[in-house]
Amino acid sequence: LAKTTQPISMDSYEGQEVNITCSHNNIATNDYITWYQQFPSQGPRFIIQGYKTKVTNEVASLFIPADRKSSTLSLPRVSLSDTAVYYCLVGGDSGAGSYQLTFGKGTKLSVIP
Amino acid sequence: DSGVTQTPKHLITATGQRVTLRCSPRSGDLSVYWYQQSLDQGLQFLIQYYNGEERAKGNILERFSAQQFPDLHSELNLSSLELGDSALYFCASSVELGPSLFGANVLTFGAGSRLTVL
Numbered sequence: 001l002a003k004t005t006q007p008i009s010m011d012s013y014e015g016q017e018v019n020i021t022c023s024h025n026n027i028a029t030n031d032y033i034t035w036y037q038q039f040p041s042q043g044p045r046f047i048i049q050g051y052k053t054k055v056t057n058e059v060a061s062l063f064i065p066a067d068r069k070s071s072t073l074s075l076p077r078v079s080l081s082d083t084a085v086y087y088c089l090v091g092g093d094s095g096a097g098s099y100q101l102t103f104g105k106g107t108k109l110s111v112i113p
Numbered sequence: 114d115s116g117v118t119q120t121p122k123h124l125i126t127a128t129g130q131r132v133t134l135r136c137s138p139r140s141g142d143l144s145v146y147w148y149q150q151s152l153d154q155g156l157q158f159l160i161q162y163y164n165g166e167e168r169a170k171g172n173i174l175e176r177f178s179a180q181q182f183p184d185l186h187s188e189l190n191l192s193s194l195e196l197g198d199s200a201l202y203f204c205a206s207s208v209e210l211g212p213s214l215f216g217a218n219v220l221t222f223g224a225g226s227r228l229t230v231l
Binding site: 104 | 115155156171203205218220224225227
């Protein structure tokens with residue numbers, strides 16, 4: 001299984017761009033990288049997914065270098081409502097079509113007014 | 114509303130008791146995943162079902178069991194409850210695209226069931 005490593009916490013001021021980097025040295029060839037956002041007492045919510053290079057949607061951008069051993073989630077101009085825990089997720093096939101989607105501890109982003 | 118329905122939202126019970134948590138996946142999703150999240154902890158994967166069959170097992174205790182029914186809803190049974198079982202239990206569902214496209218699976222989570230064991 002591809003394990004992920006993220007910073008435990010980050011602080012940012014409102015209006016700034018925030019970049020959260022995730023390391024996944026053992027990523028498999030067919031694995032995608034997916035990021036989720038979780039507010040307190042709520043289920044995680046899908047933000048963005050990518051395989052390589054750059055992906056952008058209305059919420060965030062995801063940068064993935066050629067070796068795919070890391071990825072960076074970029075949140076443009078954060079607001080107070082972006083305060084949440086962000087999880088980087090890399091799936092793993094544990095055999096016979098079974099998959100264990102393992103979340104790490106995530107990065108707790110605190111946006112300061 | 115994510116489309117994944119979990120009941121009950123809150124549950125308070127005593128040590129030694131047994132509870133059942135229920136999950137209805139999003140329409141069209143065949144896979145159901147169960148996760149446990151204790152206070153200030155990350156999401157611990159418990160178990161996955163696909164179209165009624167167990168697909169993957171994570172850190173699920175022997176006191177816990179789950180199943181997915183023909184109508185695709187799933188139940189997580191927790192027995193001989195201990196204080197440490199107090200947690201948020203999340204169910205997620207996905208459209209399984211197959212091994213070659215596994216990495217593209219996106220999970221849709223329910224709002225969770227908060228279990229308090231006293």
